[in-house]
Amino acid sequence: MFNNKTVTKLNNINLAQTTTTPYEIEVEKADGIYIYDKKGKRYADLISGIAVSNLGHNNESIKEAIKQQVDSYLHVMVYGEYKQAPQQELANLLAKVLPEQLNSSFFVNSGTEANEAALKLAKRVTGRTELVSCYKSYHGSTHGSLSVTGNESKKYHVRPLLPGVSFMEFNKIEDLALITPQTAAVIIEPIQGDAGVRIPSLNYMKALRKKCNETGALLIFDEIQTGFGRTGKLFAFEHFDVVPDILTLAKAMGGGMPIGAFISSHNYMKKLTFNPVLGHITTFGGHPVNCASALENLKILTEGTLIKLVENKGKLFEKIIKHPQIVEIRRIGLFFAIEMKTPEIVQDIVLKCKEKGVLSFWFLSNPQSFRIAPPLIISEEEIKETAQIIHEVIAEVTK
Secondary structure (H helix, E strand, O other): OOOHHHHHHHHHHHOOOOOOOOOOOOEEEEEEOEEEEOOOOEEEEOOHHHHOOOOOEOOHHHHHHHHHHHHHOOOOOOOOOOOOHHHHHHHHHHHHHOOOOOOEEEEEOOHHHHHHHHHHHHHHHHOOOEEEEEOOOOOOOOHHHHHOOOOHHHOHHHOOOOOOEEEEOOOOHHHHHHOOOOEEEEEEOOOEOOOOOEOOOHHHHHHHHHHHHHHOOEEEEEOOOOOOOOOOOOOHHHHOOOOOOEEEEOHHHHOOOOOEEEEEOHHHHHHHHOOOOOOOOOOOOOOHHHHHHHHHHHHHHHHOOOHHHHHHHHHHHHHHHOOOOOOEEEEEOOEEEEEOOOHHHHHHHHHHHHHOOEEOEEOOOOOOEEEEOOOOOOOHHHHHHHHHHHHHHHHHHHO
16 A cells, blocks of 8 residues: 555656646545545546546446456457457447448557557558648547647657648638548548537538548548547447548547557458558457456447437536636537636636536647536536536636
8 A cells, every 4th residue: 555655756756747737636436427535535527537437437337347357367369369259249349330331340459559550551451651630630649640630739849750641620621622642541530629629510521521532532530539429429420421431449438448449341451461461460459358348338338328318418517607708618419628718717717626626627739728528427416516616616717
């Protein structure tokens, strides 16, 4: 058992950090929509661990699935060499709930790895090398994923990155001209997350699909943040009746366990098996425990009515939060960006909400907005309580 002094030392020296000012909640336990610190303070987790815990914390069915798999076996072989029921059953269920052409899943460890692999697959299928992405997009922190991320402040210290990447304005039909017969793939979030919940028009999404069809470029939808019910549909692309050639998933996929996937047609995916063999490999991808958790998570989401309630829950949140000092609320389902006049106001709101036991967060590419993305299981009473706190904090900070 670590004492407080030891934990402080780990945080400052031995455990690498991502910022100089982390949240530093010393977590004791988590249950439902709540996280509890070691002093017993309760925090309503309105960010779901950044769009991960869509079914909340400590879900009993998911825990039982994990325990059963742990009792059977853990890692036994690198991905793809053995037949493992958790992998196969998860792939089967994904194929059942996805459009027919998205019938072959490759399981990896994270969202950024899913995007890396999707870019490789697109180059292999098309024989091309040029890529198109969007400004203010976020696709991950590894070199390939960062190359197609549209946030220069995250990139300039680690250049050079992948060559041949062009960026277009999201939801601007004129910029689709950047997609040419030399384009291997367009990678895009169907709803931009880190840019502050930017929702494209139906016309734009239809035009994007058409342009890719005309040029032979593959369309990659990064649903790492929007998948698994967050937007009121199982996947965000369902709002637009547009199907990608490759779909990438992670975050809420695992029910709290680390897993990602890139999914395409069997005809495309089999190209990774020859010339050369092992066209994409992973040691821990498709870990049986994580697949068992992801399978139970997907069963809960698809067999119940939870996703059907998401939009009305979002509307209730929005109704209570509204305040004259809010510049704009951008929302789809339970995915919010609440824009204020300055980043400083956002900072004050986020920290004041934390003091009052409500966790919100900011966006890397949209610092004048803060995010809310609560677990989908949040009740009406919990919405009313937490939304009222946010409303009161906005009033206090902006008075």
